[in-house]
Amino acid sequence: MADQNVRGQVARGGGPMGGAMATARAKDARGAARRLIAYLKPYRGKLVLVTVLLVVGAGLSLVGPLLIGQAIDTIIKTHSAQGLLRIAVLMTAAGVGTWLAGSWQAWIMAGVSQYAVRDMRRGLFEHLQTLSMSYFDRHSQGDLMSRLTNDMDAISQTLSQDLTSLVSNVFSVAAIIGIMLVLNRWLALAAFVMMPFMFLLTGGIMSRTRALFLEQQRTVGALNGVMDETVSGQRVVQAFGQEATALGVFGKSNQAALVAGRKAQFVALLAMPLLMVLDHMDIAIVAGVGGTLAIKGIVTVGVVSAFITYTQRLSQPLLQVANLLSTIQAALAGAERVFEVIDHRPELRDKPDAPQLGEIQGDVVFDHVDFGYLRDVPVLRDVNLHALPGHMVALVGPTGAGKTTMVSILSRFYDIQGGRVTVDGTDIRDVQVDSLRRQLGIVLQDGFLFSASVKENLRYGRLDATDEDIVAAATLANADQFIRRLPQGYDTVLAERGSDLSQGQRQLLTIARAILADPRILVLDEATSSVDTRTEIHIQRALLNLMKGRTSFVIAHRLSTIRSADQVLVIDGGHIIEHGTHTSLLEQHGFYYNLYMSQFKGTATLAAVS
Numbered sequence: 001m002a003d004q005n006v007r008g009q010v011a012r013g014g015g016p017m018g019g020a021m022a023t024a025r026a027k028d029a030r031g032a033a034r035r036l037i038a039y040l041k042p043y044r045g046k047l048v049l050v051t052v053l054l055v056v057g058a059g060l061s062l063v064g065p066l067l068i069g070q071a072i073d074t075i076i077k078t079h080s081a082q083g084l085l086r087i088a089v090l091m092t093a094a095g096v097g098t099w100l101a102g103s104w105q106a107w108i109m110a111g112v113s114q115y116a117v118r119d120m121r122r123g124l125f126e127h128l129q130t131l132s133m134s135y136f137d138r139h140s141q142g143d144l145m146s147r148l149t150n151d152m153d154a155i156s157q158t159l160s161q162d163l164t165s166l167v168s169n170v171f172s173v174a175a176i177i178g179i180m181l182v183l184n185r186w187l188a189l190a191a192f193v194m195m196p197f198m199f200l201l202t203g204g205i206m207s208r209t210r211a212l213f214l215e216q217q218r219t220v221g222a223l224n225g226v227m228d229e230t231v232s233g234q235r236v237v238q239a240f241g242q243e244a245t246a247l248g249v250f251g252k253s254n255q256a257a258l259v260a261g262r263k264a265q266f267v268a269l270l271a272m273p274l275l276m277v278l279d280h281m282d283i284a285i286v287a288g289v290g291g292t293l294a295i296k297g298i299v300t301v302g303v304v305s306a307f308i309t310y311t312q313r314l315s316q317p318l319l320q321v322a323n324l325l326s327t328i329q330a331a332l333a334g335a336e337r338v339f340e341v342i343d344h345r346p347e348l349r350d351k352p353d354a355p356q357l358g359e360i361q362g363d364v365v366f367d368h369v370d371f372g373y374l375r376d377v378p379v380l381r382d383v384n385l386h387a388l389p390g391h392m393v394a395l396v397g398p399t400g401a402g403k404t405t406m407v408s409i410l411s412r413f414y415d416i417q418g419g420r421v422t423v424d425g426t427d428i429r430d431v432q433v434d435s436l437r438r439q440l441g442i443v444l445q446d447g448f449l450f451s452a453s454v455k456e457n458l459r460y461g462r463l464d465a466t467d468e469d470i471v472a473a474a475t476l477a478n479a480d481q482f483i484r485r486l487p488q489g490y491d492t493v494l495a496e497r498g499s500d501l502s503q504g505q506r507q508l509l510t511i512a513r514a515i516l517a518d519p520r521i522l523v524l525d526e527a528t529s530s531v532d533t534r535t536e537i538h539i540q541r542a543l544l545n546l547m548k549g550r551t552s553f554v555i556a557h558r559l560s561t562i563r564s565a566d567q568v569l570v571i572d573g574g575h576i577i578e579h580g581t582h583t584s585l586l587e588q589h590g591f592y593y594n595l596y597m598s599q600f601k602g603t604a605t606l607a608a609v610s
Contacts, residue, residue, distance in 0.1 A: 033332065035335065036335050039116040039117075039119055039120050040112065040116050046111075049105075049108060050108050053101045053104050053108075054101075054164060057097070057101030057168070058172045059175060060094045060095075062172070062310075064091055064094060064095075066179070066306055067090055067091050068091075068302075068306065068309070069302030069306035070087060070302060071084055071087045072300075072301055072302040076300075076301060076302075105164060106164070109160055109161075109164050113156060113160035113163075114156065117155060121148065124148065124341060128144070130346050131344065132413070133408070134347055134348075134414060135344065135347070137373065140225035140228075141225065142221065142224035142226065142227060142228035144341070145224055146217075150220055150334070151333075154334040157331065158330075165320060170317070172313065172316075172317050173314065177192075177314070179310060180310055183307065186293065187290055187303070190286050190290075191286050191314060193282065194315075198279075201274055208267050209329045212264035212329075213268075213329035213330045213332075214332075214337075215263075216260040216264045216333070217330065217333045217334055217337055218260075219260040220261075221337070222253055222257075223250075223254060223256070226250055227250065230246050275315065278315070279312065286304075286308055286311045290304035348412065348415050350432050351429070354430060354432050355430075355431055357426065357432065357439070359520070361424055362390065362551030363424045363425065364385075364410065364421070364521065365385070365387075366384055366386075367384060367421070367422065368382050368383075369383040369409065369416050370382060370418030371409055371418075373414070379574050380405055380406065380409075381574045382419075382575070383402075383574070385569060387551050387553070387567075388551070389551055390548070390551060391552070392552045392564065392565045393566065393568075394567070394582075395553060395554065395571060396555075396592065396595065397571035397572050401571040401573065401574070403555045404555060406553075407442075407523045407555065409421060410523065410553065411436075411437060411523065412429075412436060412437070439520045440519050440521050440523060441514035441522045441523065442514065442523045442525070443507075443510050443524050443525065444510070444525050448497065449501075451493070451496050452494065453488075453494070454483055454492050454509065455467070455470055455490040457509060458473060458490075458509065458513050459516070461513040461516040462517050470512075473512045474490075474509075476515050477509075477515055478508060479505070479512050520551065521551045521552070522550050522552040522553070523552075524554045526556065544564065559592075559596045563582045564582075565581070568581060568592065570585070570591050572591065
């Protein structure tokens with residue numbers, strides 16, 4: 001519908017295949033980190049054990065240089081290998097202990113991180129269910145999927161591995177500094193000469209890479225949106241021979257992701273060679289000072305050897321942090337994008353202490369309703385209507401007049417800017433929205449089916465429905481015969497979005513699903529537009545039986561299908577310009593008459609040609 005196009009294109013920024021997304025801005029990294037850690041709090045007991053194992057493992061890994069230094073001094077003093085066996089056994093035991101502690105903590109942390117990511121993903125998905133339709137109008141499906149998958153994967157990687165590495169490296173630095181100061185303070189000071197430069201370099205790179213990785217995540221989300229939209233519309237792409245156009249749009253998004261990713265990875269990886277240069281300079285300083293002190297007899301050769309090893313060990317944590325910058329920054333950027341969704345407050349919310357809407361009769365009133373998807377782009381202007389319980393109301397008019405918008409407002413997918421909509425005298429904004437929608441049966445023009453069995457798709461209309469209820473609803477919708485011809489009948493699992501069925505078959509299933517819901521108010525938005533004329537006749541008979549005793553809103557371009565409507569509303573430009581029955585409107589020789597006659601003449605012309 002054109003009013004839907006206005007909503008989508010204006011809100012998203014227009015453009016083919018989704019358009020460009022707004023540039024994301026970096027937020028507080030510390031805040032994102034604190035919120036990530038908050039998801040680990042329920043598992044603090046296991047985290048304490050992990051910390052202990054990290055300390056034990058890191059401590060055992062630092063025993064080696066001391067033992068090697070003792071071995072060197074023993075050989076120099078005794079000129080024999082006596083006592084080396086004991087040192088070898090101790091080094092082996094330390095290595096085994098390091099491995100056991102590391103394996104145990106890795107196993108525990110893997111579970112903790114996955115539980116935390118599960119909780120975070122569940123929170124994100126649950127919050128998505130509360131967001132208004134306007135939010136999904138403004139955000140591409142591919143970008144939201146990227147937040148649920150790519151960003152969550154980056155967060156999982158950081159929580160399961162990078163976080164423990166960070167703790168281990170911090171402890172290692174503190175322990176090495178302590179050991180160095182105990183062994184010899186002069187050599188320790190020599191080893192610390194390059195550390196300020198290492199810290200400055202690491203800090204500078206971290207601040208730069210965070211913004212770059214946030215941009216990388218944004219471009220990947222945009223790329224996912226292009227791919228999702230293109231794959232979903234592949235039939236249209238091929239039908240119009242627009243493969244080259246699709247490749248061009250994909251190429252631009254792919255190139256943007258390439259440029260952003262290359263910048264982020266280059267800056268992050270640049271830290272490693274720079275820190276290695278500083279590390280080698282630090283080792284050279286320690287070796288020079290240590291050699292001088294050893295010649296003077298102030299320290300032993302074994303101590304110098306241990307210091308050289310510890311100097312390498314001291315720079316390794318910084319080198320590892322630099323190497324982990326990409327995943328750490330990607331996780332923080334991903335966390336910001338996830339929290340951005342979680343922090344978004346739904347535009348459409350129930351009032352505090354809003355009551356449930358009781359069982360309704362179906363008396364619907366639009367009282368001076370004004371609405372626009374954007375406030376400065378009105379779609380409906382001063383709309384008034386009154387649908388009595390059990391009556392059939394037909395909404396007709398040109399494409400983009402606002403027909404679908406009216407039923408979307410009745411379903412409270414959007415809140416109006418002026419006037420009010422009441423059901424049985426109650427403003428729909430004053431009751432819980434789920435209690436309203438449970439009493440609505442909606443069949444949209446583009447009926448959606450899930451990757452599940454036919455039976456499960458139909459039961460979506462009423463979860464407590466029996467198999468007999470499902471068959472009865474399918475029979476009423478004229479779908480039972482073709483369902484039974486499927487490979488496993490009602491148990492046949494459909495492909496994604498029901499792509500292995502014809503358009504008409506998919507629509508029949510969505511009609512059956514609405515029948516099964518047994519609603520008090522029925523909304524049919526071009527419900528028969530995708531079926532052949534013979535099938536439409538059967539569906540119309542079934543729907544007439546279904547609509548008895550229910551208030552029904554029917555949107556139809558085929559005016560022949562609404563002759564039995566109790567009232568017909570002709571909508572144009574967001575206004576109701578004519579109102580009456582099919583017969584009375586024809587007698588007025590106005591807009592409806594011209595619309596009806598144009599269809600009749602068109603049908604007659606086609607029949608004559610054929």
